[in-house]
Amino acid sequence: MPSLAELQQRFADALYAPEGAIPAFAVAGAAPAPERMDIYRRAIFANYRKALAATYPAIRQIVGDAAFAAAVNAYVRAQPSASGDLNDYGDTFGAFLAEHPPLAALRYLPDVARLEWAIDEVNRAADDAPAPERVLEALAAVAPEHLAGIGLRLSARCRLVSSAYPILEIWQARASDETGAPADAAAAMLAVRRDPDGIVIERLPGDAFAWLAALASGATLARAIDAAQRADAAFDLGRTLHSQIGNGTIAAIVEG
Amino acid sequence: MRQDGRQVRAAEGLSENALTSAAGRTVRPADSSSAVDRALRGAAGVGLRSPHIRKVRSERPAIPWLEVHSENYFADGGPAVAALDDLRTDYPLSLHGVGMSLGSADPLDRAHLAKLARLAARVEPALVSEHLCWSGIGGRHFNDLLPLPYTEEALAHVVARVGEVQDALGRDILVENVSTYLAFAEATIPEWEFVAELARRSGCGLLLDVNNIHVNAVNHGFDPDRYLAAIPADKVAEIHLAGFDRSGDYLIDTHGAPVAPEVWALYARAIARFGPRPTLIEWDLDIPEFEVLAREAATAQAILDDSHAIAR
Numbered sequence: 311m312p313s314l315a316e317l318q319q320r321f322a323d324a325l326y327a328p329e330g331a332i333p334a335f336a337v338a339g340a341a342p343a344p345e346r347m348d349i350y351r352r353a354i355f356a357n358y359r360k361a362l363a364a365t366y367p368a369i370r371q372i373v374g375d376a377a378f379a380a381a382v383n384a385y386v387r388a389q390p391s392a393s394g395d396l397n398d399y400g401d402t403f404g405a406f407l408a409e410h411p412p413l414a415a416l417r418y419l420p421d422v423a424r425l426e427w428a429i430d431e432v433n434r435a436a437d438d439a440p441a442p443e444r445v446l447e448a449l450a451a452v453a454p455e456h457l458a459g460i461g462l463r464l465s466a467r468c469r470l471v472s473s474a475y476p477i478l479e480i481w482q483a484r485a486s487d488e489t490g491a492p493a494d495a496a497a498a499m500l501a502v503r504r505d506p507d508g509i510v511i512e513r514l515p516g517d518a519f520a521w522l523a524a525l526a527s528g529a530t531l532a533r534a535i536d537a538a539q540r541a542d543a544a545f546d547l548g549r550t551l552h553s554q555i556g557n558g559t560i561a562a563i564v565e566g
Numbered sequence: 567m568r569q570d571g572r573q574v575r576a577a578e579g580l581s582e583n584a585l586t587s588a589a590g591r592t593v594r595p596a597d598s599s600s601a602v603d604r605a606l607r608g609a610a611g612v613g614l615r616s617p618h619i620r621k622v623r624s625e626r627p628a629i630p631w632l633e634v635h636s637e638n639y640f641a642d643g644g645p646a647v648a649a650l651d652d653l654r655t656d657y658p659l660s661l662h663g664v665g666m667s668l669g670s671a672d673p674l675d676r677a678h679l680a681k682l683a684r685l686a687a688r689v690e691p692a693l694v695s696e697h698l699c700w701s702g703i704g705g706r707h708f709n710d711l712l713p714l715p716y717t718e719e720a721l722a723h724v725v726a727r728v729g730e731v732q733d734a735l736g737r738d739i740l741v742e743n744v745s746t747y748l749a750f751a752e753a754t755i756p757e758w759e760f761v762a763e764l765a766r767r768s769g770c771g772l773l774l775d776v777n778n779i780h781v782n783a784v785n786h787g788f789d790p791d792r793y794l795a796a797i798p799a800d801k802v803a804e805i806h807l808a809g810f811d812r813s814g815d816y817l818i819d820t821h822g823a824p825v826a827p828e829v830w831a832l833y834a835r836a837i838a839r840f841g842p843r844p845t846l847i848e849w850d851l852d853i854p855e856f857e858v859l860a861r862e863a864a865t866a867q868a869i870l871d872d873s874h875a876i877a878r
Contacts, residue, residue, distance in 0.1 A: 311717075312752065313671070314714075314715065314719050314723060315671035317715050317752065318670065318700060318703040318712075321703075321712065322702075322703045322704065322706060322708070335751075336751030336752070337749065337750065337751060338748075338751050339786075339787075341748060343748065346747045347748065349748075349813070349816060350712065350748075353710055354708050354709070354710045357710060358709070361709075390707065390708075391702070391706070391707040391708070392706070393707055394666060394667050394675055395637040395640055395665050396664075396709045397640065432644075433641075434642065434644050434646075435641075435642055435643055435644060437643030437647075437648070438643075466642065467643075
């Protein structure tokens with residue numbers, strides 16, 4: 311008799327087989343096995359379509375229900391869920407869309423998806439209450455000769471998303487960008503943040519985005535300033551520092 | 567790194583909650599919250615879903631208790647978790663998990679379990695339940711309630727897994743019977759015996775879904791009253807009611823319709839046999855206005871109240 315693990319493996323393989331396919335395990339009684347298996351096949355894909363439609367409403371509206379359903383069905387087969395928590399599923403949907411032939415011509419689509427995933431993530435992030443005064447105090451307490459070597463930690467409620475396409479406008483309009491061409495080289499440099507009264511999407515100048523992105527990847531303040539100045543030689547550290555501490559994006563300093 | 571942090575916090579929560587009796591046996595918090603259990607015993611609640619959260623938070627309808635899907639509150643923070651923190655001040659809560667994959671031959675997902683433990687420590691639910699099913703194998707998840715082959719091997723496996731979960735949470739859980747659309751030829755144990763034996767061997771309580779019993783009775787051709795007769799009354803700690811849809815020869819447990827007349831009748835027979843039990847209305851597809859759920863709960867309440875009257 312096949313073991314529990316074997317039976318479950320065969321059931322799992324049958325789930326991803328086309329509708330009507332005969333499963334490689336025996337079903338009790340005179341029941342038509344393919345028909346019964348189809349109930350599960352339809353249910354799991356419908357479940358994923360519903361879940362990802364909730365996470366990616368703009369993608370669904372842009373491509374339409376049929377194309378969205380086909381994309382999700384293909385995504386589930388290519389990159390199955392690895393978690394019993396459905397809320398964890400879908401982080402790579404954007405990257406998948408770039409390689410999904412029917413939608414690959416919509417070049418901006420993966421970046422819109424990354425924006426929607428960022429919104430989803432910050433909605434589930436830890437509630438570290440903004441405390442700008444504390445960060446400023448801690449910064450003031452650092453000896454001047456050590457400042458270059460410190461890092462700055464971004465709030466868990468913040469994500470940075472950039473794109474060569476005007477994804478914020480596309481996301482807001484939730485309609486197809488007919489041209490599919492980049493509007494300009496720095497069309498979207500965005501900070502997605504969950505504030506106490508909801509999600510805020512802030513458009514950043516190139517230098518400030520480069521500075522935050524460097525800090526988010528663990529760079530020291532000195533290296534982050536270098537990155538910002540490469541984007542714009544006139545980078546204003548003092549102003550950017552105060553605004554990003556003030557709005558809660560920078561949550562803490564990290565001693566070098 | 568974030569996973570480790572979760573586990574540490576969850577473990578701390580457990581040590582605070584686990585009480586040790588004079589005999590040295592671990593007393594589950596379920597025992598210490600028996601006042602809540604008693605309050606819920608004859609009460610019909612509603613499964614809280616996202617379209618109703620805002621309304622329930624602002625209007626505080628007179629519903630005796632609420633049940634939520636545990637995983638939807640696994641987040642580190644944010645509006646969903648804040649809503650639950652708020653609601654628990656006015657409503658006893660039940661955490662109903664859909665993703666523990668109790669019956670899977672894969673190792674138990676410790677990170678998933680730690681998130682459930684963290685949530686339970688945070689909201690102190692009156693009840694914690696999971697499903698008698700599996701959801702993934704070989705690391706691949708399907709995020710659905712998949713059918714078990716009812717064999718001795720599967721029974722021993724689920725008994726051990728329920729034990730692992732109960733030990734990690736420091737409390738007894740309830741396990742719910744699921745709707746199924748196929749049965750394995752290898753099965754050697756009727757579903758009702760499997761469910762009853764699981765409760766006896768693992769010490770878990772049962773969350774008996776009366777709609778699922780009806781759905782399975784039709785899909786597999788058995789007598790639902792035979793099922794009820796096999797279930798030990800003292801193990802039944804909660805009852806679920808929901809609506810099904812018909813698809814050809816099969817009943818599909820969609821949770822997308824009112825409770826059917828034949829399910830109400832089966833429910834009344836279940837309450838007559840088991841006594842009043844906390845009862846919950848579930849609705850997950852084409853979710854109607856909250857008042858519709860409240861009316862379904864009121865119908866269940868009337869049946870519970872009748873049984874009280876008869877008992878007196």
